[in-house]
Amino acid sequence: MSYFRITLHRSAIGLPARTRGVLAALGLHKRSQTVYHPVEAQFAGMIMKVKELVKVEEVERKLDKWEVKAERRPDSGFYLEKMAPRMEDEGQKVGSRVLARLRGEDESQVVEGVRREGGGEVRV
Amino acid sequence: MFGAFRATNSLSGGLLWKIPWRLSPTQKYRQRQRLKAVDNVVETLSTALAKKGETLKSLERWKYEMPTEAEMLAKDKYTIFDRKEKKYRKGIHKLPKWTRVSQRLNPPGY
Numbered sequence: 001m002s003y004f005r006i007t008l009h010r011s012a013i014g015l016p017a018r019t020r021g022v023l024a025a026l027g028l029h030k031r032s033q034t035v036y037h038p039v040e041a042q043f044a045g046m047i048m049k050v051k052e053l054v055k056v057e058e059v060e061r062k063l064d065k066w067e068v069k070a071e072r073r074p075d076s077g078f079y080l081e082k083m084a085p086r087m088e089d090e091g092q093k094v095g096s097r098v099l100a101r102l103r104g105e106d107e108s109q110v111v112e113g114v115r116r117e118g119g120g121e122v123r124v
Numbered sequence: 125m126f127g128a129f130r131a132t133n134s135l136s137g138g139l140l141w142k143i144p145w146r147l148s149p150t151q152k153y154r155q156r157q158r159l160k161a162v163d164n165v166v167e168t169l170s171t172a173l174a175k176k177g178e179t180l181k182s183l184e185r186w187k188y189e190m191p192t193e194a195e196m197l198a199k200d201k202y203t204i205f206d207r208k209e210k211k212y213r214k215g216i217h218k219l220p221k222w223t224r225v226s227q228r229l230n231p232p233g234y
Contacts, residue, residue, distance in 0.1 A: 039176060
């Protein structure tokens with residue numbers, strides 16, 4: 001099933017109430033708003049009434065907000081030929097070691113600027 | 125004659141809007157883009173409905189009666205008929221809401 005993807009491009013300010021009524025019936029209340037309606041004669045007729053104000057495309061399915069956003073996102077301007085090794089894994093290991101030490105599993109108290117005293121931590 | 129209290133039309137008469145006599149080349153360009161945009165919408169609707177084997181009276185009528193942007197004469201794109209004007213034509217920008225209404229046909233012969 002295909003849909004009309006209708007975007008309100010021009011405002012209907014100052015236009016006849018009939019025109020604004022058609023836009024409201026289509027569910028368009030503000031500029032740049034997009035709605036989807038199935039490809040049927042009744043919706044085509046409504047679009048014909050406001051054809052000067054809207055942009056229309058035929059699409060196969062309704063796109064959700066995130067897909068529309070992804071469409072609008074500009075090209076990043078670069079690409080990676082080869083993925084660099086991620087630092088995350090290393091960082092997590094170090095982090096867990098630090099945590100383990102702080103929990104008291106290891107008695108060496110001073111770890112990368114953090115000293116354990118009593119129940120709390122003191123940064124040095 | 126000069127200064128803040130000079131007697132100009134807008135100062136002595138209150139509201140005065142001046143609409144230039146002719147469209148600028150940029151206005152004409154944008155007018156063409158708008159005409160094309162409307163043609164695109166009509167085209168999209170008709171192809172989408174044709175795929176389903178449906179049709180629409182208003183759509184058929186538009187396609188039968190209205191010239192597309194490419195078929196229109198420059199005269200009809202940028203001017204409209206007015207019986208009060210000298211030579212019966214005035215700039216389309218004198219038409220209220222002219223950027224948001226369709227005005228493509230004029231009386232034959234004028």
